Amino acid sequence: MDSAALFRSSIQGEVHVIIGPMFAGKTTALLRRIQSERNNGRSVAMVKSSKDTRYGLDSVVTHDGNKMPCFAASTLSNFRSEIGHEAYSKLDVIGIDEGQFFEDLYDFCCYAADHDRKTIIIAGLDGDYMRRSFGSVLDVIPLADSVTKLTARCELCGRRAFFTFRKSAETQTELIGGADVYMPVCRQHYVNGQLVTDTASIISECRKS
Numbered sequence: 001m002d003s004a005a006l007f008r009s010s011i012q013g014e015v016h017v018i019i020g021p022m023f024a025g026k027t028t029a030l031l032r033r034i035q036s037e038r039n040n041g042r043s044v045a046m047v048k049s050s051k052d053t054r055y056g057l058d059s060v061v062t063h064d065g066n067k068m069p070c071f072a073a074s075t076l077s078n079f080r081s082e083i084g085h086e087a088y089s090k091l092d093v094i095g096i097d098e099g100q101f102f103e104d105l106y107d108f109c110c111y112a113a114d115h116d117r118k119t120i121i122i123a124g125l126d127g128d129y130m131r132r133s134f135g136s137v138l139d140v141i142p143l144a145d146s147v148t149k150l151t152a153r154c155e156l157c158g159r160r161a162f163f164t165f166r167k168s169a170e171t172q173t174e175l176i177g178g179a180d181v182y183m184p185v186c187r188q189h190y191v192n193g194q195l196v197t198d199t200a201s202i203i204s205e206c207r208k209s
């Protein structure tokens with residue numbers, strides 16, 4: 001075994017998770033980590049869900065306009081088969097944006113880190129607009145070396161925002177949108193806003209009947 005192969009065989013996989021509400025800078029933090037891994041000479045790739053078409057399918061773009069090329073895939077096992085075995089085996093680091101959209105996140109991270117010795121860095125929402133666990137992001141926390149929870153600024157008072165508030169009355173969990181549909185809010189404004197939304201829907205139900 002040559003020294004490069006020996007070095008490779010001593011590398012262990014890692015899983016890092018970046019969570020938080022929308023507008024907390026999760027994608028920015030992910031891009032920064034991926035770029036720094038690349039600057040250290042490691043081979044990197046970014047994956048995002050093909051469900052999220054907000055900024056085009058071939059790049060990841062942060063809310064502040066920072067951009068990096070990436071693969072769009074419906075599942076992570078599709079990503080692996082699409083880039084091909086050889087390209088996959090050369091990768092050291094895989095960044096996954098909007099991790100909540102990947103149903104096979106847990107299985108992929110488990111195998112890629114334990115068996116394939118990849119470093120996986122995931123950014124995703126921990127909760128949906130109802131503050132319930134969103135997709136499989138929380139499932140990978142038991143696999144993780146590190147978990148970072150970022151916060152945003154409350155759009156109404158400027159305090160730290162932990163939650164994503166949905167401004168519209170749509171109730172499907174996966175409603176993809178930006179600042180037109182969602183805003184980051186603090187606990188108090190989440191509770192106040194929820195009251196307003198609930199009252200509005202009760203009134204509209206009463207009018208229907």
Ligand SMILES: [Zn+2]
Nearest residue numbers: 154157186189
């Ligand atoms: Zn607030």
